[in-house]
Amino acid sequence: MGSFLFIPTVFLPFLLFILVSGGSFSEFIYPDFSASYFHFIDNAGAFLSSRNGTFKAAIVNPDANQHNFYLCIIHTASNTIIWTANRDASISASAEMNLTAKGISISDDDGNPVWSTPQFKSSVSALLLNEMGNLILLDQFNHSLWESFQNPRDTIVYGQHLPVGSFLSSTLSNFSTGDYKLVLSGSDAILQWHGQTYWKLSMDTSAYTNSDAIVEYMAINGTGLQLLGRNGTVVVIQVLLSPSDFRIAKLDSSGKFIVQSFSGTDWKQEFVAPTGDCQIPSVCGRLGLCTASTTHSCSCPVNFLVGSQDTGGCVPSGSYSLPVPCNSTDNGSQLNSPAVSYFRLDYGTDYFSNIFFDPVRYGVNLSTCQDLCSKDCSCLGIFYGNSSGSCYTLKDVLGSIFVSESAQNDRLGYIKALVGSTPSNFSDNKNPSRKKFPVVALVLLPFSGFFLLVALGFLLWGRRGQSKKRDIKLGHFGSLSSGDMDAVYIPGLPRRFDLEELEVATDGFKTLIGSGGFGVVYKAVLPDKTVVAVKKIMNLGVQGKKDFCTEIAIIGNIHHANLVKLKGFCAQGRQRLLVYEYMNRGSLDRSLFGTGPVLEWQERLDIALGTARGLAYLHSGCEQKIIHCDVKPENILLHDQFQAKISDFGLSKLLTPEQSSLFTTMRGTRGYLAPEWLTNSAISEKADVYSFGMVLLELVSGRRNTLRLQSHSLNNSGSGGGQSSSSSVSLLVYFPLFALEMHEQGRYLELVDLRLEGRVTSEEVEKFVRVALCCVQEDPTLRPSTNTVVGMLEGGIPLGQPNLESLNFLRFIGRGFTEASMIDEGTDQNERVLYPEAYASTATMDSRTFFSYISSQQVSGPR
Known part of the structure; x- marks a missing residue:
């Protein structure tokens, strides 16, 4: 490298242009150097290469349909961008990147700077792209002044450390910075959306904790993903992966953290988190309801409609609007609004941040929890636990809600809304569905009510007869009231079976396949031909139905490949039965x-x-x-x-x-x-x-x-x-x-x-x-x-x-x-x-x- 330093500066750009044009790349360039996409169009915008050609630096247009260009570092074999300098400020094909003794700067067509490296105490003598993909500015003593590895974007590669206090941020389709971040703390790697946590590495089933040492940085290597401490000598948390010569970890534009390896010509996805789409905060837009299945589906909750193209997501039906954030110029409309209302969400729905944040208050009633939110312009909604009195608040920005697979106790959501009309038109702020009736409705209401009462009478008479027949059928299993299970509602419960159903499925509890301290297990075949195991729980004493159901809700919503899945339960009279997936090889x-x-x-x-x-x-x-x-x-x-x-x-x-x-x-x-x-x-x-x-x-x-x-x-x-x-x-x-x-x-x-x-x-x-x-x-x-x-x-x-x-x-x-x-x-x-x-x-x-x-x-x- 020393011989290059004595080449007269005036000849360096010309010499480099000849080298690149001839198909040869240098791992160094020197001040004063300029490059644009047009200058190096024959090399697809590339003007710098690492020693063995593993990485290259280029001014490129990531999307051929756009006219936006960026200074990027690219993994050559896969043509994958691993770092971008000006991702929030694109330039044209003719705009230039300049390397001077002050550093790197990128300007638009009019010469206005759009991105640059910070000021340094020493002058820049060279720019190096090394074999790990790290772009480094060097002084005359070959000391590093600035490195792309120390300024991560959405990706880290082999040899790169993501230190505590730094983060990865997602990149949108237009190459601007997204709302998702992977933040590294002294104990964990955390995914956040607008500062709200939605995933932690320590809670992932693929990760295991080796030490209580303080995390210093995150890295990926040949064996997997690691959080390391004590100068890299201690692995604190690790995700083990198959051996690989090259892999990257990336925070995807979707909000998922992905680790993938490259072999030959293909990328192989090795790790993704969160695994479920509905765990992503904005997967269905603001207040969209995400339902998990083979592929997730999005809808609006009851009493909400799809918003306009401007508002997006879901909005309250009727003459109601969602409040705006405190820092908005329109937040006066919330403070001067005639009334604040709360739209209740359905049972069995939840919000991602509730899992990771403690309630703001414990042991309060619903009215107190709503008052706390009403007086706070940053509060956009609440989740309230009826049994615990826990009050969770949703602040600053609203994401999607989801049908909960692990609903905790009886937590219910209430979304804050502003009433668009006068308070007299909305007498009950806990019933947003009430609206002003037209005169015609007032005239027809008595007649409609009469017919409704007649229909309701017939319905109750029919149900009473069915209930009596059912009590007789169940006979020796104990007398059950018609509302035996309906009286107990616990969000997140798996499927409820009737005792009669399970008696038929087990052929009268005929085929015994196991027994243990908790009870006996029978083989059963459900009407859809699914084979299951039915465990009849014994020795539960006077276990209350609600307590039993609360525990079953927790157990039933635990899903892992190495845990037997609880498919359903039955709690009628004093009978307690659990329905599990059938394991054909036994114990x-x-x-x-x-x-x-x-x-x-x-x-x-x-x-x-x-x-x-x-x-x-x-x-x-x-x-x-x-x-x-x-x-x-x-x-x-x-x-x-x-x-x-x-x-x-x-x-x-x-x-x-x-x-x-x-x-x-x-x-x-x-x-x-x-x-x-x-x-x-x-x-x-x-x-x-x-x-x-x-x-x-x-x-x-x-x-x-x-x-x-x-x-x-x-x-x-x-x-x-x-x-x-x-x-x-x-x-x-x-x-x-x-x-x-x-x-x-x-x-x-x-x-x-x-x-x-x-x-x-x-x-x-x-x-x-x-x-x-x-x-x-x-x-x-x-x-x-x-x-x-x-x-x-x-x-x-x-x-x-x-x-x-x-x-x-x-x-x-x-x-x-x-x-x-x-x-x-x-x-x-x-x-x-x-x-x-x-x-x-x-x-x-x-x-x-x-x-x-x-x-x-x-x-x-x-x-």
Whole structure:
């Protein structure tokens, strides 16, 4: 580069023009240099190239139908723009970019500047485009004065850091800056629209948290997307992706954050957030109602109409108008308006910001919440929770609303509207549908009312007769009033089934397919031929219908590929039934411990990963954290291709306080219970991590963690005559301790299910065992999060090293309190206590037989 610096400045533009015209590009240009699209039209506007041609700088027209040109950095192979200088101020094909000792400036045809770099203390000596796509201004000492990487637009690439405090902003179709931003905070990456949050990376099901360190920057690399801290040495949050040589992360014009990789000639989309279109704040325009399906659909809520081309979105029907923002010149119309009204939205609708912002007030009534909004010119509407008295306000700008798939409690929306007529024409501000009646209507109203009353009488008479017939039909299920379920309304509930429907679908509850602590499960076929599983809930005591329905609304609106979907419910009389999707391969215990075809190692890995991902979603991906409390093979169901799905999640919330006596059977299963359950310590999601670790060990061995070995003969000397008798001993194996012993010795293959016959490597088994031992550590704070477990199983996070001191309790259980049962063959099955010390010196027992032992009373439990 030094030789270029001695070339007389006057010849540089001419020399560069010759190089470019001849098809050769330089990675450097020097002051004084000018370029326009016309100057380099033969090279499609390109005037600068990185050393190996991976990127180029050009003045281009992104849309051939427009006459707007921009200074851009382009990924050459894909012809993708990764950075734009003047995206809010286009120029013509003849307008120029100039490089001087002061920096870069772009001017219009009249010479007026439209974009420039800031002022510098040193003079610019060169402009460099490097192989990462970074455009850099250098001083005479090759120090960076300015970089395009430090001034991001809508995209970041390999090698680029997006530091805390900076952001990406979307680009509109006309190349101007959009309303969406990806903001990086010290703990998360956040998508915002007009300052309102609508997505967080930490809540995404594909992301997992590795550390509580403070985030310093975001980057993408060959393994995925990462938020890093401590000078890049600690991964705080990570999204693991398939290995790739080149990928970009972009905030799309639609408001979605997309990561995609380039291979050969095609882009492959690897990650997109949010996944649902209805989560985008303005997907249906202002106050448009978004309904999710295969492709989302937009409509206007009840009492709203499609606005004009000027207003857009939806507007109130009748002589009402929406208020304007405080900073508008027309906001006086709101303050001087004769009245403020509120249009109520339908049940089951919600607004994106309610998920991410706390209410402005708690424990107030609806009138108080509306008054707060009426007195604030920035407030455009409210959402109010009837049961909690929570008041949420919608401020400054209104986006779309959506049909909620995870509606919280009984939150209802009210949109602020200005009454266009005098207050006397609108006597009830809570009923916007009331309007002034014409005289003709007043004359006809008595006659219309008479006919309406007659029709209503016939309708009620008919319903009364149907109700009586229905009560007789249901007979032994208990007497139900005609309004049994209508009296309870909880937004977000899944489909309601009648008890009669489910009785027909199950053929009178005929085909039993499972049972557990919460009840029994039957196979059912719905009228549309859909096969489902119907769980009849038992032992719920006097659980109130509304409480039950509130919990079901939460459970039913949790959707994840590794969670069994709740399709519906029934709550009639004292009956409580849940309708789930049918899992055709049954529960994991049948495939793992049964006599059918052996699960191959890859299938076990898929099951472990699926289960961990499902738990990670329950713990950190839901609006409301859910602790499963009973993770075990019986609650892990298998679908096609052995896809694992967790069942019975959230059901522990259905217990009432007086049911604490059901603690051991309803809140977990012995053998999978974390130690803190037994010591009355605080219970967190780490209790599920412990249970998962126990399941992981069972996946390794293909057997229960507590298992009776085949009988061994022992000679017992008689106390009187020196005679000996042969008896058979049945030993109870405690596999977690044996796994710890083999881990300490590095003998992982000795732990593997014998049926796999060498079809697994020691390294693969080591991964399972180390992850499992990390999960079952006695101290909950030492156990990894389920997000970290997913990362270790996938390979994106290094395997943890279990703390042996925190695993000593396994030795305590397996040796200090061990008693094995010794059963005399041919006797009445009397049990005798046998301590492990009796076997500690038995040299004839190999490592597969020399397990540690524990009493069945201590480790077994209801299945």
